[in-house]
Amino acid sequence: MKRILATVVVVALLISGCGDDEPPDSDKPAADQVTYLTAFGAVGRDAFAWVAQEKGYFRDAGIDVTIQLGAATGENLKVLAAGKAQFANLDLTGTWILAGKGQYRDVRAIAAIHQQTLVSIISLEGSAVAKPKDLEGHKLGAATGSVNQLLFPGYAKLAGVDESKVQWVNAPPPQLPALLAGGQVDALSTFLIGAKGLEKAAGGKKTVVMPYSTYLPELYGNGLIAPVSITQGDPDLAGRFRDAALKGLAYTIEHPQEAAEIMKKAQPAADVTAAVGEITLMTPYVKTSGLIEKDRVAGAIATLEKNGLIPPGSLTPDAAVDFALAPSS
Known part of the structure; x- marks a missing residue:
């Protein structure tokens, strides 16, 4: 008798559980x-x-x-x-x-x-570029299509740099640290917050950071x-x-x-x-x-x-x- 009663209870629970065909979150809109x-x-x-x-x-x-x-x-x-x-x-x-x-x-x-703006000129200590004016006659790396080149003419004007004397080297973002560390460019135009990563890529050499915001703080x-x-x-x-x-x-x-x-x-x-x-x-x-x-x-x-x-x-x-x-x- 007890076994029959237990079976009835289980069946009743199953039936009551099956009465709700929709999952609990069915009323939530799709993401x-x-x-x-x-x-x-x-x-x-x-x-x-x-x-x-x-x-x-x-x-x-x-x-x-x-x-x-x-x-x-x-x-x-x-x-x-x-x-x-x-x-x-x-x-x-x-x-x-x-x-x-x-x-x-x-x-x-x-x-x-x-x-x-965090855009900056970044070079390595001891390199040919220690101040903005030093960019003249040297190679400056930047990500293709980035703000760095778009904003540079305004920065160069205020920093006293003849932009026509700067040679740009464009590259995908992941390649920039190696370009600087390997001496293929003399400096990068990139974000100042990347300085630590650049120092690591250059084997611990310290960086020189020249923020655009020195001249363009707005x-x-x-x-x-x-x-x-x-x-x-x-x-x-x-x-x-x-x-x-x-x-x-x-x-x-x-x-x-x-x-x-x-x-x-x-x-x-x-x-x-x-x-x-x-x-x-x-x-x-x-x-x-x-x-x-x-x-x-x-x-x-x-x-x-x-x-x-x-x-x-x-x-x-x-x-x-x-x-x-x-x-x-």
């Missing part, structure tokens, strides 16, 4: 599928995206993000324009220079990662960018992505070692030591709120105009930033 481009491969400045993915910040925001390695401003903008990515970490100044020249005007910034550095088809067409998605990415940025700043290791897990070729160095060096330039101020954007545009980098009146703050999405003070 939005997006592709995100890093600014410059898999380095410390981009670790926050993998942190946001690993910690579930994107998932909690209802977004399934595919992270692809980016290749500097111009190349990333090509991918965005082709509709092959929906979000990217780009140099805001480089993006605005191109927009002012009539290129890639259908994108908007939605958050700032770096509150000041300019922003990297920021989150999206095409207007997203910022205007689906602002809810843009806002959710922005918040999740900035949450990853905040965690990265607080936990640089863990963030670098998370990136290494996703990208085995990444250098943890160099990544920690980048995150540490960029921390003073970061506001994890992603703040973008309209008056500062106007000032940055004015600086670009004044230094002949874009034509006067070619760009307005509202054509550069979506202020309905960008965090404000």
